[in-house]
Amino acid sequence: MDKKTAYKKVAYYPGCALEGTGHAYNKSTRAVGKKLGLELEEVKNWNCCGAMEVKNIDPKIQTYLSSRVMSIAANEMGHSVVMAPCNGCYHNLKKAEYDLAHDEGSREVTERLSSKAGHTTYEAGQVETIHALDWIKDAIGEEELAARVKNSLNGLKIANYYGCMYTRPRHIFPEKDSGPGSESTSAPHFMDDLLAAAGAENVDFALKTACCGGAHTLSDADTSTKLVANILIAAEEAGAEVIATECPTCHTGLEMHQIRAETNFGIKTNVKVMYFTQLLGIALGLSPRKVGLQENVSDGRAALKARQIG
Amino acid sequence: MPIHEKHLIRPENLSTHDNLVIDGVDVSGDWSTFIKARVVTDYNEQIEEEISALPGGEFIHRCWQCGSCTNSCTVNALNSDFNPRYWIYLIRMGFEAELVRDKDLVWQCVSCNKCTYACPRDVFPEGVMKATAHWLELKGHTVKSPSTQFDEEFSSQVFRTGKIEDGRVLLGFFRRSGQSLFQPWLVVMIKKMIRGLPLVWLTKMGWSALFHPRTRGWGPAGAAIQEYAREQEHKHLAAVRGGHPEAMFDPAK
Known part of the structure; x- marks a missing residue:
């Protein structure tokens, strides 16, 4: 099959x-x-x-x-x-x-x-x-997805953040790095491909597979805050309005340490954090409420409104 | 000649001169720093064997010191004293006293697996870091790190109920590590969560923190895991000469 x-x-x-x-x-x-x-x-x-x-x-x-x-x-x-x-x-x-x-x-x-x-x-x-990335990429694909978009992401500037566990270590992902169409462990692109098909503009983001310190998010919080601050700052410097995520630990880590970077280190960043499925859902015509956008600690509703999305 | 990785040499083993004349030749400026000669006799050649016997440490013998692990390391980029290549060297040479100086750093490995990705010899340095941190605790060189406390809190919840619940893990960990819940960032975060989450969901989360969600029929699986975990803990303790029983993990706690 x-x-x-x-x-x-x-x-x-x-x-x-x-x-x-x-x-x-x-x-x-x-x-x-x-x-x-x-x-x-x-x-x-x-x-x-x-x-x-x-x-x-x-x-x-x-x-x-x-x-x-x-x-x-x-x-x-x-x-x-x-x-x-x-x-x-x-x-x-x-x-x-x-x-x-x-x-x-x-x-x-x-x-x-x-x-x-x-x-x-x-x-x-x-x-x-x-x-979930393989699922949508292989069951639907960019072409069909683009044809189903009702509500384009209108050039929204996105930094795609994949984290550690999606690509490393290489040996547990034998299907990756296996020629045309396959996912890459060094420069993953499935999320970029799907969001581009939904109308987003992916920025050139160097920290796609950097670590957010998720394993020690509570037990060594200062280290995690420094790692997340690097990711947030790099995304902003690349011109991103939104960081798209595909992992609940990364997502919560980015939200939590964005707050912590400000309260404990005085580092303020404004980039918003959204699950890639929230962005795809909105592009497919679902309401922000339907994809739970109001539940995000990092409130990105104004960023979408500014681009007349939704 | 410049000394590479100078930060690895302890300051007391360095000798610095502003003006230096050797055999009548003024070498000031070029040769201002020397490493003092010393003799090391307190080898503990058992360390490598002991760490190899702990989960994650199995392949330490493959290392040929290329340094790809340290070069790719997430934590090393924040703190150059965090140096997996160097620790693997110390372990294989048996320099226990040198290794113990970094006893409260090793646990900071964030398991990003960049080292394991980069390693050309399949040493699995991430596993070696975990085994080394575990060894330092079993040997009594240091107390249980916050990371170990978190792992134990998390695992005992999984073993008991089959599942974890975020709020319950957070509360349990803060209790175990004696931290206050009233941290400024947590207050801001919770306020923002309350604003966005539906009331039903908040009630459900509060409910699950009190009445633990569990996997149906988990009893036999949980009991089998706890029994196996206890066996392994005894095995690990026995592998470390002079191991401290209080550093073992009790899944029932």
């Missing part, structure tokens, strides 16, 4: 963040999918993927946690594609997939924990994990 057909109906793994601070990402992803005629079936009774933390206790527990989600999608729901919009979830499912295919020790621990938990052990290759 080609990707265009395979991605029409996928298992959806929102993850913990999308039920909390990333609520607007969940809302806008679902709304955009519906608008584009793509079907999402939420993974039943899912659990946390292990995020950035569980691997520091023991990496094989994280492999098990992620494998349980894939096992439910494959064995209890009959899906062959799992879509995760959160970079952390996406990364961990991909990493579990790699480890289960290549490491005997990971397979043993996953089997032991799965049988004690009482579900079928996930076998590598049962599902393909994709990001």
Whole structure:
């Protein structure tokens, strides 16, 4: 089955963040999918993927946690594609997939924990994990997307911020860097492509895959604030009005440390932060409320109004 | 000759001269700084083996010191004392005393994986940083870092209920690390969130912070994970000679 057909109906793994601070990402992803005629079936009774933390206790527990989600999608729901919009979830499912295919020790621990938990052990290759970017890029594509735009982004200047976990480390993403049409780990462009098709002007942004310090956003907040300030300043210097995000941890980190940079370091920036699904939804004719724009801590409604968008 | 990576040499091991004459030749200006000769005898050749036995440290032996990790490092760009290549060198040479001087820096690795991406030898330096930080704590060289406290709070919530909830993690971490909730940035952030979030959602978030959302039927999975985690903690402690049991993670806490 080609990707265009395979991605029409996928298992959806929102993850913990999308039920909390990333609520607007969940809302806008679902709304955009519906608008584009793509079907999402939420993974039943899912659990946390292990995020950035569980691997520091023991990496094989994280492999098990992620494998349980894939096992439910494959064995209890009959899906062959799992879509995760959160970079952390996406990364961990991909990493579990790699480890289960290549490491005997990971397979043993996953089997032991799965049988004690009482579900079928996930076998590598049962599902393909994709990001929300792959989903829209491959199921719809730029051409069809451009044809469906009702409300162009009118040359809105956007810095596309992909973060760490979407591209690194390279070995867990075998489909990237694999020739024409594939995503690049050094200069990712899927979000740029989709937003350009929706009428945005992507600025030349050097910090696309820089780190926001998300893993230590609370435990080493000053480091995270410095890293985020670099990203915000670089985006502004590149002329961006909006930073588009594709990860709830990055997004919340940018919003939180934009405030913290001002309160604790006196660094003031004005660039707004929006999920790429919020921007796409608005371009497709959804109302700002429908994509949860009012929920963003960084309020970008005036920036859109100034460009007569929406 | 200039001394490269001069910041790696401790000031007390440097000798600086304004005017210097050697064998009747005035070398002032060109040769103003020397590294003092010293003899190191307190090697601990076990360090590499101990760190290799902890998760993430398995491939430290592959390193050939090219420095790609440090060159690509996010934290090094903010603080040049954060130097993965140098720490890997110290570990492999057994310079425990030198490594311990940086005991409260190693944990600051943000796991961006730029080093792992750049490493030509698949050392997985990000994992080595985590294993080294873990080793420093197990060995009793330093107390649990804020990062470890966060990892433990987060993981024990996942092990108990299958899921985490942002507010609950934040509260739990601030409690564990003894921080006040009344931080200026947090007050501004919460005010802005209240403005934008629908009332229903805020109620739901408050509700989940009190009544923990959980994965249905999580009991057996949670129990199996906790049992496995305890086994691993004992294994890690046993791998570190003279390890401190109080540095272990208790998933039930």
